[in-house]
Amino acid sequence: MKLELGKIKIKDVQFGDVTKVEGNVLYVNAKEIETLVLEDERLISAKVELAKPGESVRIAPVKDVIEPRVKVSGNGGIFPGVISKVQEVGNGRTHALVGANVITCGKIVGFQEGIIDMSGPAAKYCPFCSTYNVCIVIEPAEGLDTHDYEAAGRLAGLKAAARIGEAGRNITPDEVMSYETKPLQEQIKQYPNLPKVGYIHMLQSQGLLHDTYYYGVDAKVMLPTVMYPTEMMDGAIVSGNCVAPCDKVTTFHHLNNPVVEELYKRHGKDLNFVGVILTNENVFLADKERSSDMVAKLAEYMGLDGVLITEEGYGNPDTDLMMNCKKVSQKGIKVVLITDEFPGRDGKSQSLADAVDEADALVSCGNGNVIINFPPMDRVIGTLDYVETMIGGYEGSLKPDGSIEAELQIIIASTIANGYNCLAARGY
Amino acid sequence: MEKKRVVHYINNFFAGIGGEEKADIPPESRPGRIGPGMALAEVLGDKYEVVGTVICGDSYFGENIEVAQEKLLSMIGDFKPDAFVAGPAFNAGRYGVACGTIARAVEQKFSIPVITGMYEENPGVDMFKKDLYIIRTGNSAADMRVAMPKIGALLKRMMEGEEILSPEAEGYIPRGIRVNYFADQNGAARGVEMLVKKMAGEAYVTEYPMPVFDRVDPQPAVKNIKKARIAVVTSGGIVPQGNPDRIESSSATKYGIYSIEGMDMMSPNDFMTIHGGYDRAFVTENPNLVVPLDALRQLEREGEIGELVNYFVTTTGTGTSIGNAKGFGEQFSKKLVEDKVDAVILTST
Amino acid sequence: MVKEIERAGIPVVHMCTVVPISLTIGANRIVPAVGIPYPLGNPLLGEEGSFKIRMKLVKKALKALETEVDGQTVFE
Known part of the structure; x- marks a missing residue:
């Protein structure tokens, strides 16, 4: 399977009469997007606001972040099984508006939505402070069930991103990347002397605000499966969850998976990247045992020499991470884990809820419990009403002047456990 | 500019009062520096002054922890300290525990920088490494001229509010505290690099060694x-x-x-x-x-x-x-x- | 928390879904629960069925408290 990804670099975003890309500037027709979002009668209001790097802007509570993309050629469409019809993707050509994002925000569903600051000391922890963001502030119909509200919010963002992505269809990209993974047998033959490497991608699947969808299937009812890495780049996986804000693998991160990117960089040089094993993080112990058994079986079946495993969330998913690590290691396959740490505000406690001896190679994505201070911002997109009940917030977090003192984990994707950021923790 | 005031804690032995037979002396306070305090003053230089030394016998401290601590804190307070140094205790177990106990108490009471030094097998290390900066020393007083410059250097950085660097850079015993930093490469790149090394059988360093959880013996069953x-x-x-x-x-x-x-x-x-x-x-x-x-x-x-x-x-x-x-x-x-x-x-x- | 209760001299049974975490942190008497969103019961079986499961689990926990153990024990 081979995908050409055309990157159209967006260097500004402005409102316009027509949604289009011209001279690396994204113009957004706000009315068009609002009308599109309000087609869903579960939502009673939608307002588009723009947020640019360096502005004194705070966005909260953020639900998802999505890079606009469009399928130019090849099978299927963006976000198959959710926005486009269910059809295999990952082949052909796709255009991405790199540097632009759709951000959904608005009244909180649970405790798991977070904050993005476009400037100031908190900005450096979040990848979206440096992108041109089209924020959609939504409001649910009165009495709407939380599950329905979550679904409506999720679809609003994906629909808007797909619509905005269309603007890139006929634009000549600034850069075209080519990614290819062949069927297993052929892929192994292509580089017979290099170690065969896979990526075990753990999807959050714990229920309300904790779900992820693969071709529209909720990951919690899915058995572990094998996929081509390029499927992700067309939106085969979308986020329906917020976990703790810091840990959220947003839809942006599924489209731009850093482990996939790195493995392709070294593909054919130090390793042979043969595929991705997709698995879940369920709430029943039997599911955890079954899924990790199957992950190990698939890894063995594919003849892997080494794997990277990434996790989404913390607490009980640490057990899934450790089970995967142990069982895959026992098949004689070398394992490296990527995760983040929660050793308490003083950094003195154990960073993980579970541990196994086999986890002897681990990459840290930082300590999410560290307390940081956010100065007030001139403009708030969404609302700060929920800061103190968000994960990472606490009584007294929101000060009268609009400044915030909270744990780092309140910032979206700040310690994301898939290795997207440079933030790390070390022992002092 | 007024010099910053440093108070130093040592035991009877380092104060030159005597050996084991004098280990039962109660706390006492003396103005200025004594024994290893000379080396400390030299390392600290002109902007800082070792204004007082408090002394206690190791046995006395161990047997009268609360009384000794209270008395010492009051004596230390009288010197109006800006910072506090205990020891170094090298491999002396009771001295190490005393240094750790009093240093932690001083930090809690006066909220000033405190520091001590010990050999890594000193029992005081495990008791206090999470709470204190403990400079890693040799196992005997012969190491004083190596240890004291490290203690002085770190104490100065703490007093000046400078960022405290890694255990390797500063010479303290790792505290087991997880601190954030921005790495040169993102986590995915570091992970792939680690995997390539692991598969090749080359050396690599995990970024988080698996934690150890303590155990407790089960209580007997409920009778009825x-x-x-x-x-x-x-x-x-x-x-x-x-x-x-x-x-x-x-x-x-x-x-x-x-x-x-x-x-x-x-x-x-x-x-x-x-x-x-x-x-x-x-x-x-x-x-x-x-x-x-x-x-x-x-x-x-x-x-x-x-x-x-x-x-x-x-x-x-x-x-x-x-x-x-x-x-x-x-x-x-x-x-x-x-x-x-x-x-x-x-x-x- | 479980260890501190035990350390204080009170026998304790840990009813939890994710038994591996309980084993890792060091609980001694462990009774596996149903699932994370509903540890003691199963609402999908209706109120009565759910209560029956809860009662069974609580009785199992009491049994565990009455049982001498010499190390970590999972009461399946």
């Missing part, structure tokens, strides 16, 4: 459950409606104790869940799924258990550090013991 007083504790985040104590949804810093007196079950009108780690819909409808009050009341009526204490203890488990959880446990267990609880049912989600 039909007479036992039972308490329920939960990490499932069940709280009274409105969450009056504002317990966090994740990474909790507090716990609550709430009455269940006169209740036959956990009513959804009275209780809610704030746990941020699971879909709360089911428990919102029926909190007995986490605090099984309905079942326990029935067993109480049937005489299957002695009685249920009239409250439950609760916090949120997800993301809550072991340090916090341990602190909660220590605190509320005192109450459970006072209330003569015979057995505890702890529920987690």
Whole structure:
């Protein structure tokens, strides 16, 4: 399977009469997007606001972040099984508006939505402070069930991103990347002397605000499966969850998976990247045992020499991470884990809820419990009403002047456990 | 500019008062520097002054910890210190424990930079490394001229409010504290690099060695459950409606104790869940799924258990550090013991 | 928390879904629960069925408290 990804670099975003890309500037027709979002009668209001790097802007509570993309050629469409019809993707050509994002925000569903600051000391922890963001502030119909509200919010963002992505269809990209993974047998033959490497991608699947969808299937009812890495780049996986804000693998991160990117960089040089094993993080112990058994079986079946495993969330998913690590290691396959740490505000406690001896190679994505201070911002997109009940917030977090003192984990994707950021923790 | 005031703690031996036979001397205070304080003053230079030295025998300290600590703190306070140095204690066990104890007490009382030094096998290291900067020293006083410059250098950085660097850079014993930094490469790139090395059988360094969890011996079984007083504790985040104590949804810093007196079950009108780690819909409808009050009341009526204490203890488990959880446990267990609880049912989600 | 209760001299049973975490942190008497969103019961079986499961689990926990153990024990 081979995908050409055309990157159209967006260097500004402005409102316009027509949604289009011209001279690396994204113009957004706000009315068009609002009308599109309000087609869903579960939502009673939608307002588009723009947020640019360096502005004194705070966005909260953020639900998802999505890079606009469009399928130019090849099978299927963006976000198959959710926005486009269910059809295999990952082949052909796709255009991405790199540097632009759709951000959904608005009244909180649970405790798991977070904050993005476009400037100031908190900005450096979040990848979206440096992108041109089209924020959609939504409001649910009165009495709407939380599950329905979550679904409506999720679809609003994906629909808007797909619509905005269309603007890139006929634009000549600034850069075209080519990614290819062949069927297993052929892929192994292509580089017979290099170690065969896979990526075990753990999807959050714990229920309300904790779900992820693969071709529209909720990951919690899915058995572990094998996929081509390029499927992700067309939106085969979308986020329906917020976990703790810091840990959220947003839809942006599924489209731009850093482990996939790195493995392709070294593909054919130090390793042979043969595929991705997709698995879940369920709430029943039997599911955890079954899924990790199957992950190990698939890894063995594919003849892997080494794997990277990434996790989404913390607490009980640490057990899934450790089970995967142990069982895959026992098949004689070398394992490296990527995760983040929660050793308490003083950094003195154990960073993980579970541990196994086999986890002897681990990459840290930082300590999410560290307390940081956010100065007030001139403009708030969404609302700060929920800061103190968000994960990472606490009584007294929101000060009268609009400044915030909270744990780092309140910032979206700040310690994301898939290795997207440079933030790390070390022992002092 | 006024010089910053440093107070130094040493034992009888380093004060030149005598050896083991003098280890029972009580605390005393002297102006200026003594013994290793000379080397300390030299290292600190002109902007800092070792204004006083407090001395105590190791045996006396060990046998009269509270009295010794109180006296020493008062003597140290009289010097109006800006910073405090204890030892270094090298491999002297009792001295190490004394240095750690007094340094931590000074930090807590005066909120000033404190530092000590020890050999890595000194028992004081394990007791205090999480709380204090302990400069790694050799195992005898012969190492003084190497150790003291490191102590002085780090103390100065602490007094000037400079960023304290890694254990390797500063020479202190790793404290086991996880501190954030920005690496040169992102986590995925570092992970792939680590995997390539691991597959090739080359050396690599994990960024987080697996943590060790301590163990406790099980208590003997309850002799007669039909007479036992039972308490329920939960990490499932069940709280009274409105969450009056504002317990966090994740990474909790507090716990609550709430009455269940006169209740036959956990009513959804009275209780809610704030746990941020699971879909709360089911428990919102029926909190007995986490605090099984309905079942326990029935067993109480049937005489299957002695009685249920009239409250439950609760916090949120997800993301809550072991340090916090341990602190909660220590605190509320005192109450459970006072209330003569015979057995505890702890529920987690 | 479970260890501090035990350390204070009170026998304790840990009813939890994710038994591996309980084993890792060091609980001694462990009773596996149903699932994370509903540890004690199963609302999908209706109120009565759910209560039956809860009662069974609580009885199992009491049994565990009455049982001498010399190390970590999972009461399946």
